[in-house]
Amino acid sequence: MPNKQITKRVIDSLKPRSGEYFVWDGSLAGYGVRVQTTGAMSYVVKYRAGSGRAAPTRRLTLAKVGTLTPDEARTLAKKTLGSVAHGADPAAQRAADKRASTLAEVAEQFLTEHVEAKRSASSAGSYRDLLERLALPELGTRKAGKITSAEIQRLHSKNAHTPYQANRLLRVLSSLFTFAGKAHAVPTGFNPCRGIEYFPEEGRERYLTTVELARIGEAIREAETIGLPYAVDQSKPKAKHAPKEANRRTIVGPHATAALRLLIFTGARLREILQLKWDHIDFERGLLLLPTSKTGKKTIVLNAPALAILSGLPRASDYVVAGALPDQPRSDLKKPWKAVSSRAGLRGVRIHDLRHTHASVGAGAGLGLPIIGKLLGHTQAVTTQRYAHLDADPLRKASEHIGSRLASAMGEGSGQGADVVALQVKGRSRRE
Template sequence: MTTKIKLTKRVVDAAMPRSGRFVLFDSEIKGFGLRVFPSGLKSWVFEYKADGGGRRATTKRVTIGKTDEFTPDEARKIADKLRSKAKIGQDPQAEKAEKREAATVSKVATEFLATHVNAKRKASTRANYEDILNRIVTPALGSKKARDVTRADIAKLHLGRSKTPFQANRILAVLSSMYAFAGKHGLVPEGYNPARGIEKFPETSRERWLSPDELGRLGASIRLAETEGIPWSIDPTKKSKHVPKTKRETAIGEHAAAALRLLIFTGARLREILHLKWSEVDLERGLLLLSDSKTGKKTIVLNAPSIEVLSKLQRVGLYVIAGESAGSDEEKPRSDLKRPWAVVTRHADLEDLRIHDLRHNFASFGAGGGLGLPIIGKLLGHAQASTTQRYAHLDADPLRRATNTIGNTIATAMGEGKTSSDANLLKLGKL
């Protein structure tokens, strides 16, 4: 007959190891026991009958934890909850085994990227998802079971990026998409999404365009970098044994320079220029016939400066902007323009300028010139008219014409006539 005793700290301390492991069962909670190993290790266990009990039911055991992890009262409460589950036919041992084998965040992220993102998202989106998951999410949460991640875990990750609100909000979006995928594929309970409901940071759109003086400096820097090379800026107070004694200029090459000019003259996206193939260039009609872009198939109408850039550019391999593998059997497009862009903008004193700002600059010149938002949207390849609407405040001419019409009507009714400023506007063709 099994001896039962109320398990207390004194009982735990007094239980001496034997030649074989044994269990002391609690007198209050049926199945709750103290297991003692020959090594002296002690742990809390709970034994129960499977399938709600019965004489022929299999006896199963669940390890609650070591005695230095849980006090007798803490372990007893856990055992009581396990007993309640067993009484209604649940299987605590199977649940624990399932939880132990459940997918980690790292595993779910890998499956999400391989199965969903790579198959259904464009290259630029895939790169963004991979960067967020591999560089930010996995180091922070990768070892946790995906279904054990809480809203508080993700909120902490989000708040930790408060200085970069745009990126912090993208983390939420990617995680929300990943958990939706995980739920549909049985990796977490369906509908479980700890990224849902977390308030995003407000995002202030960054509008940066170039003044005529800044454009002049940028153009001069590109020409210098392409020909003579940008002189090194060396701090005379610092010593470096790696500074070359003769060549102290950095050149960027004609293809990098051409890429920068095309971005400036066309307002195209970076990948649209770097992935552009010569087979997609129609100089006779002045068109770039892109087979794929962020918004799908797209045609870019070339202007005279961009046609001149393409006409003078040396053709090396499949891609207009030749990369390191140009002309080889495994040719790939150039991956980025980070180095030449840094060299040029540093020399032009425009280090706050991003490559994507060149696209905004193109749009701002069009809006400021009164070309109309629909035309600008078509030139930029916007799929939604609302995307172009961000430049509406720059489209001053239609507003000026409207306010002048209203003002003149009111002034005529008042007997005021046209003002001297109106006469000047008439000369300029604004009225």
């Protein structure tokens, strides 16, 4: 059709034909209306993607007629054609956006190619659970490269009632977007998690005192010898058939009690002990040579108490802590730990706190955080920094040194045996 100013009157006059046709605007080159055989109409722009006659011609649909007025469509066409003048290719960008991966697709690639290949099975399961339970139901269908910081912030805030979990989710998502950038699934450097503030977390570490450790030791010895007492709910129908109170005891097997002791003496993680095989142990050099762990291949130094436990433990399976089946590791220690910790009178103590206790003893003895970090298998120094407040030995030595010298100078009894300080008074020395 001849070029004419596209107005509402012109659009109302357009009728469908046997074939598709276009009506181009007389004042804005490249802006027009497409009329289909069904009668459906849409605003379009036409342009060359590049300079010269060899540059390909593109046609981009702006919107359906009826969703925008002709003047609104003209304004959008000017903006689109203006971006073309600056080197953009809106049609190609739209096609790329359609091909772009959703967050759900990127998440699956992240989990299979990165997490499951480089992390332990338990860590991989934790990553997948957080993403599939919390993130993907909210953002899974969104294009990964289009997700905004505001959307991540809303997701983080939605889980404020569980701050530790919310922060963990934020860390996992941040790792996901870093991976996606390297895999070219999103623009390099794109990470909408960046800059979002984490919720404050209450300290989860719990360190057992010497008295509590003594009670734990007593409870473990009782568990493996005469058994731990248990209560019977008298309201239950079968309560009358239960053994007499004096006979209500449950013996915890040697492998479970050995596992609890090894957790305390080695500071190892739970899975590292439960999945430990006999051929991972070098008795001659006193080492556990783990082929895999949360942080990859790892060596754990065995002290004398740990070696004694392993040397005296019967070999009932390929695994040190024998499970129900000889070719499979024990899945957890929930029941024996609950029984032992309850008998010891401990409340709110997690089995992971045994690892924290192992580290706290070393920190309190002034062994130094780098050494403790190596014993625990930390790959980042910042991970060991949580025990810095327990490393009081250098401060204690300094305080004792200063205090003893001051006491000696003052003639106090607590300074006996320390060096006496000669205090300077108006140019001469005298002993105080």
